[in-house]
Amino acid sequence: MTASRSFETQAKTLIDDLKAVCANHGLGNDGNEFKIITQIFLYKFLNDKFAYEAKRIDPKLGKAKSWEDALRAYSADDYEMLLAQLGGSTAQLRPEHFLATLYGRQNEDGFAKILDTTLLDIAALNTDVFSVTTDDKTKVVLFDAITDYVSSKRNEFARALINKLMGFSFEQIFAEKFDFFATLFEYLIKDYNKDGGGKYAEYYTPHAVAKIMAACLMTQERQSVSCYDPSAGSGTLLMNLAHKIGEEKCALYSQDISQKSSGLLRLNLILNNLVHSIPNIVQGNTILHPEHRENGALKKFDYIVSNPPFKLDFSDFRSDLETKANHQRFFAGIPKVPTKKKDSMAIYLLFLQHIIHSLSEHGKAAVVVPTGFITAQSGIDKKIRQHLVENKMLGGVVSMPSNIFATTGTNVSILFLDASNDGDVILVDASKLGTKVKDGKNQKTVLSTEEEDKIIQAFKAKKTVEDLAVAVAYDEIASKNYSLSAGQYFEVQVEYTDISSAQFKQQLTAHRSRLHDLFSSARKLESEIEKTLSEIRL
Incomplete structure (x- = not known):
């Protein structure tokens, strides 16, 4: 077994062990379990990242029998100097915050309170860098008092968690740069990111969709770019885009109405060396209160990715959107409230218009939309497509296979925007690709790596490929009632x-x-x- 595979197995075992501790204390499948698991896992990660960076700054720490004891021997001035050299991506810790310190105090009376106080101290010490902001300017700090979620035997619970963290270290990962955090993050949250979360449940974007979106957007090397997701969820799309661009070359911005999703996104950013973007995470209603602004106006972004909710009841605040200030943002209109089923309101049309409005002069975007959007013959859908064609803002469309999302039967397409595309638009029909497999009670379609690459190559080449892709001019799209379905442009082949x-x-x-x-x-x-x-x- 390779070192990276062995470490990945150990990390997943740690996650399973932490979940077992929660289950043994009555928190299995409890609504608060994910808060405990993700926070205690993050505490371990930050402790090890601090150790790795401290040893890199002062090599003598790595040779010491106990790096913790060696740091305790530092003078106050020397310790402050060390903290100043850590860099913004590493949480600042004091000796009383070290995991070894907690482990040594586990038999003290009130250990649960000691653990909670430690986590809250770390959160307070790192508020400026690691806090998520809400749309009413409240800061959501890094940690809660996690033993408050346990009704009895809190000290025993706290000891069990700390003991599971011993004998395992992330330090080798920081040193060897193994690229497995996307897999680890997905494993960490797999039980907490399902579609059973009620009204605002998010659908985890499949890796194939995220990969295609990021790869098709990146047509050239870029430096110092801004990337935005107005419905970020746990950040799958932003992570893929950041990895494609280079973590050090981009600043990520996000907003999501879900408190849980914002917390998970923060964890994802920390695991993926994107701590510098945490201050740009906003928890709040993007459609009603878009928070990212510049000089009083909505900020314009170089890249936007999004898998917005398709249907959601926004009747409670629909009238608040009908303001003069919103006329330009929602240029094609605001969906009406259905007479029978309010939760079927097409909120993705608002997200799409918001994204178009938020693109910079040369910006690009990739948005997941229901496939019905690309051919709708009337209404807001058609008005948006007409706007994109007339303003030459289209990059192309990739129509995905059915059931690419196991949790929804809605057929989806990826709409690519390009604010400066004067040339042809590339339409790709990938609906016949993929292999159908069972995913629990559901069926989903899985694309092979070769099929993913085939789609990406066809899109980037902007050339017609028989039965897969077609390059069309804006005028041709207008002549076909602004349809973006590749099939309507394929030539009928007659064999003689x-x-x-x-x-x-x-x-x-x-x-x-x-x-x-x-x-x-x-x-x-x-x-x-x-x-x-x-x-x-x-």
């Missing part, structure tokens, strides 16, 4: 075969003979039916 006069006569004779046999059979069948009907007596 040269044959001699004798061969033609031979085939014609064979066809006549075949038709004669069919007519004879039909007359015989008709006779038998009439005979049977005449024998039926009422």
Whole structure:
């Protein structure tokens, strides 16, 4: 087993052990379990990251029998100097915050309170860098008092958690740069990111979709760019885009109405060396209160990725959107409240218009939309497509296979925007690709790596590929009622075969003979039916 695979297995075992501790204390499948698991896991990660960076700054710490004891021996000035050299991506810790310190104090009375106080101290010490902001400017700090979620035997619970963290270290990962945090993050949150979370449940974006979006957006090397997701969830799309651009070359911005999702996104950023973007995470209602602004106006971004909710009841605040200030943002209109089912309101149309409005002059975006959007013959859908064509803001469309999301049967497409595309638009029909597999009670379609690359190459080449992709001009799209379905632009291929006069006569004779046999059979069948009907007596 390779070192990276071995470490990944150990990390997943740690997660399973922490979940077992929660289950043993009555928190299995409890609504607060994910808060405990993610926070105690994050505490361990930050402790080890601090150790790794401290040893890098002062190599003598790595040679000491106990790096913790060596740091305790530092003078106050030397310790402050060390903290100043850590860099913004590493949480600042004091000796009383170290895991080894907690482990040594686990038999003290009130250990649960000691653990909670430690986590809250770390959160307070790192508020400026590691806090998520809400749309009412409240800061959501890094940690809670996690033992408050346990009704009894809190000290025993706290000891069990700390003991599970011992004997395991992330330090080798920081040193060897193993790229497995996307897999680890997905494993960490797999039980807490399902579609059973009620009204604002998010659908985890499949890796194939995220990979295609990021790869098709990145057509050239970029430096110092801004990337935005107005419905970020736990950050799958932003992480893929950041890895494609380079973590040090981009600043990420996000907003999401879900408190849980914002917490998970923060964890994802920490695991993926994107701590510098945490202050740009906002928990709040993007459609009603978009928070990212510059000089009083909505901020414009270089790249935008989004898998917005398709249907959601926003009737409670719909009237608040009908303001003069929002007319430019929602240029194609605001969906009306359905007479029968309010939760079926097409909120993705608002997100899409918000994204278009938030693109910089040369910005690009990739947005997951229901496939019905690309061909709708009227309404807001068509107005948006017409706007994109007339303003030359289209990059292309990739229509994905059915059931690419196991949790929803809605067919989806990826709409690519390009604010400065004067050339052709590339339309890709990938609906016939993929293999259908069972995913629990659901069926989903999985694309192979080769199929993903085939889609990406076709999109980037901007050339017609038989039965897969077609490059079309803006004028041609306008002539077809602004349809963005690749199938409507494919040429019908008619195959001709040269044959001699004798061969033609031979085939014609064979066809006549075949038709004669069919007519004879039909007359015989008709006779038998009439005979049977005449024998039926009422």
